[in-house]
Amino acid sequence: MDRYKVIREIGDGTCGNVFRAFNIETNEIVAVKKMKRKFYHWEECISLREVKALQKLNHPNIVELKEVTMENHQLFFIFEHMDCNLYDLIRDRCVPFSEEEIRKLMLQILQGLVYMHNNGYFHRDLKPENLLVTNGVVKIADFGLAREVCSSPPYTDYVSTRWYRAPEVLLQASAYTPSIDMWAVGAILAELFTLSPLFPGETETDQLYKICTVLGTPDHSVWPEGMNLPRSSSFQFFQIPPRNLWEIIPNASLEAIDLIKQLCSWDPQRRPTAEQALHHPFFNVGKWAPRSLHDISYSRTNESRASPRLELDLWGFGTESDGLDLTLSLKPSSVSGLNKHVPEHREEENLLYSGFANPPVQPGLWPLMSSSHRPVGDVQAMPSWEQAYIADSQQAALPAGGGFSSGSPFGLFPLQPNLMESRSLAPAPIRQVNFF
Numbered sequence: 001m002d003r004y005k006v007i008r009e010i011g012d013g014t015c016g017n018v019f020r021a022f023n024i025e026t027n028e029i030v031a032v033k034k035m036k037r038k039f040y041h042w043e044e045c046i047s048l049r050e051v052k053a054l055q056k057l058n059h060p061n062i063v064e065l066k067e068v069t070m071e072n073h074q075l076f077f078i079f080e081h082m083d084c085n086l087y088d089l090i091r092d093r094c095v096p097f098s099e100e101e102i103r104k105l106m107l108q109i110l111q112g113l114v115y116m117h118n119n120g121y122f123h124r125d126l127k128p129e130n131l132l133v134t135n136g137v138v139k140i141a142d143f144g145l146a147r148e149v150c151s152s153p154p155y156t157d158y159v160s161t162r163w164y165r166a167p168e169v170l171l172q173a174s175a176y177t178p179s180i181d182m183w184a185v186g187a188i189l190a191e192l193f194t195l196s197p198l199f200p201g202e203t204e205t206d207q208l209y210k211i212c213t214v215l216g217t218p219d220h221s222v223w224p225e226g227m228n229l230p231r232s233s234s235f236q237f238f239q240i241p242p243r244n245l246w247e248i249i250p251n252a253s254l255e256a257i258d259l260i261k262q263l264c265s266w267d268p269q270r271r272p273t274a275e276q277a278l279h280h281p282f283f284n285v286g287k288w289a290p291r292s293l294h295d296i297s298y299s300r301t302n303e304s305r306a307s308p309r310l311e312l313d314l315w316g317f318g319t320e321s322d323g324l325d326l327t328l329s330l331k332p333s334s335v336s337g338l339n340k341h342v343p344e345h346r347e348e349e350n351l352l353y354s355g356f357a358n359p360p361v362q363p364g365l366w367p368l369m370s371s372s373h374r375p376v377g378d379v380q381a382m383p384s385w386e387q388a389y390i391a392d393s394q395q396a397a398l399p400a401g402g403g404f405s406s407g408s409p410f411g412l413f414p415l416q417p418n419l420m421e422s423r424s425l426a427p428a429p430i431r432q433v434n435f436f
C-alpha cells in the first residue's frame, strides 16, 4: 500500500471505509476501500462476493476493481475513482432533474444491469449511494451483496437497504431473482424526479405500509404468490387503494410514470427485466421516427425476437396494409386529445390512419396525455398503454393477448388502475383489516 497516498475519506459504509488516494507510481487518483473486518487467509479474500463478482464483470457502467491487496490482515480494494454518488447529486440538487437528464442516468444504470444479469449476477443492494457518477457517467458499485443468479436458495442473508427493498424480500421469500434489482431501479427512477424517496419506510413493517400507500394493498389478482410468503400471514395490512402516481410524481411524463409503475410491480414476475426496460417508450421520447406499415408487419412476423419491442407493438395497428400505404406515427409524449382535435397538432405528432379525417368517437382512439396535459374533467379512462394507442375496432387484428408477446411486461397490466378514473384528489379512505 506504500504506492498509495491517502488524500481524504470519501465514504463510510457498512463493510468498509473508502478513501480518495493517489497512486504515486502512476499519478492516478483512485478510490481505496479498506474493509472493516480482518482477514487471515488470502483464500478468504478472493472468495468474497465483491471480489468474485467484480473480477468477472467488466463494463463501462460497472465500477472497475483495479487491485486487491492484503497487508497486516487488512484487506484493500483499489477502484477507479468516481466524483460522487447519485445520493450526493440528489441531495445537492435545488431544482428537479430534467427528464432528459434522468433518461441518460437511467439508461446507463439499466445497461450496467443488463450486463450484470446476463453474466449471472444480481446486485441486491441497488440504491443511489451505490451508483457512482463522474461527468454524467454512472457506474454501479458495491458488490458486497451481489449473488450469482444460479446460486441455490434459500437466500436468507440481509438484502438491500430498506427503502429500495423489494416486497418479496420484505415478506421473506426464500428465493428471489434479479427482479429485486428492478424494483430498486423503479424506486430510484421515481426519486430522481421528486428528489425524495418513494418508499421511505422507518421499519420493515412501515416499509410495507409505505409501499401499500402508493401501490395499493395487493391481493390474489395482483400477486398470487405473494399471498403465500412466510411473513404474509402474520402481517396486519391496511386496506389501501392505489394512488395516482401522477399526484406523487407530478413532473414525470406518462412514459416515466408507466415505467415506474411496471418496475415497482408487487409481483416480481410482472416487472420488466433490465433489457425489457430499455425498450420502454420512456427511452424513445425525443428519438421518435416514423415507421412504415411494412416495417411493422415485418417485425410482427419475426417471432424469434429475444425481447419484446414495445415501440413496435404499440404502433402496430395491424399486420395488413390498409392499401393507402400510410405511415403510422405517434410521438407518445406529445399527443393529447387526439380523439377530438387531431388537426391542431403538428404533422409529426399526429397519428395517421385511414380514418384520420374523421377520427372515431367511440370506440376509437383513446387520448394519451402528456405530463403537461393532466387529465381533467372530460377525458376518458385509459386502462392501459395498449388501449391508449389502439382503437377497439383495430384490436381484432392483433394477436391473442392483446398483441403483445406473452411474457411481455408491457401492455399486459394496467397502467394505473385509477390513473384517469380517479378524478378526485381527496385522500383515499384507510381502514385496517387483516390482509393475506
Ligand SMILES: Nc1ncnc2c1ncn2[C@@H]1O[C@H](COP(=O)(O)OP(=O)(O)OP(=O)(O)O)[C@@H](O)[C@H]1O
Binding pocket: 010, 011, 012, 013, 014, 015, 016, 017, 018, 031, 033, 063, 079, 080, 081, 082, 083, 084, 085, 129, 130, 132, 141, 142, 143, 144
Ligand atoms: N470507486 C469509488 N469512487 C468514489 N467513491 C466511492 C467509490 N466506491 C465507493 N465510494 C464511496 O464510498 C461509499 C461507500 O462505499 P461502498 O458502498 O462500496 O461501501 P460499503 O461498506 O459496501 O457500503 P454499504 O454500507 O452500502 O454496504 C459509496 O457510497 C461512495 O460514496
